[in-house]
Amino acid sequence: MLVHAAGFDDAPFTPAQRGDVRVIGTVYARQALHAVLSGQVRRDGRNSTDELTRLRALAGEHLQLMLLQGIALAGFNVVDIHRLSRQTGLPVLVVSRKAPDLARIEAALKGHVSGGRHKWRLIEAAGPMEACAGVYVQRSGLSLEQAAASLAALTVQGRIPEPLRAAHLIAGGVGRGHSAGQRV
Numbered sequence: 462m463l464v465h466a467a468g469f470d471d472a473p474f475t476p477a478q479r480g481d482v483r484v485i486g487t488v489y490a491r492q493a494l495h496a497v498l499s500g501q502v503r504r505d506g507r508n509s510t511d512e513l514t515r516l517r518a519l520a521g522e523h524l525q526l527m528l529l530q531g532i533a534l535a536g537f538n539v540v541d542i543h544r545l546s547r548q549t550g551l552p553v554l555v556v557s558r559k560a561p562d563l564a565r566i567e568a569a570l571k572g573h574v575s576g577g578r579h580k581w582r583l584i585e586a587a588g589p590m591e592a593c594a595g596v597y598v599q600r601s602g603l604s605l606e607q608a609a610a611s612l613a614a615l616t617v618q619g620r621i622p623e624p625l626r627a628a629h630l631i632a633g634g635v636g637r638g639h640s641a642g643q644r645v
Contacts, residue, residue, distance in 0.1 A: 462610040463526035464491045468624025470530040472636030482535035485632040488520045489624045502535045509538040517549045529555045530625045539580040542601040552602035560590050595620040
């Protein structure tokens with residue numbers, strides 16, 4: 462069970478937005494927040510793997526697992542999860558509430574996104590999304606059993622583990638001025 466984890470999500474952005482998009486990371490030991498990280502990746506770019514590697518270096522030596530809310534940040538800035546795992550020396554677990562529409566993603570990548578064919582190959586190389594602990598996952602460097610145990614240990618409410626839930630809320634607050642769909 463890997464319980465020292467960093468979860469990453471991107472801040473909201475508009476369809477017309479170009480340039481960099483903020484990425485937020487939260488570092489947890491079990492269910493306790495220990496740090497918040499912040500970086501930037503290019504909208505539909507190619508620097509997400511390297512930026513997450515840089516942010517991992519800021520997370521501390523006890524980190525055991527990297528969690529991603531989807532395999533891409535800032536639109537189609539696709540993370541190479543196997544390279545990220547090699548570069549950081551950590552397992553990488555991509556989490557999604559539902560299985561993605563791969564045919565639609567492939568068509569969008571190959572038809573409208575710079576470098577789309579390469580990005581599609583990264584998604585294929587990550588392997589199929591697998592049902593695990595009430596969510597769908599892609600993984601590098603850990604078994605499905607390890608993924609399920611880690612998700613169970615890191616999830617407080619609902620199905621999304623705390624590091625990802627908190628990263629999503631913080632990213633929304635930073636990006637829109639409030640988190641979730643409502644104003645506080």
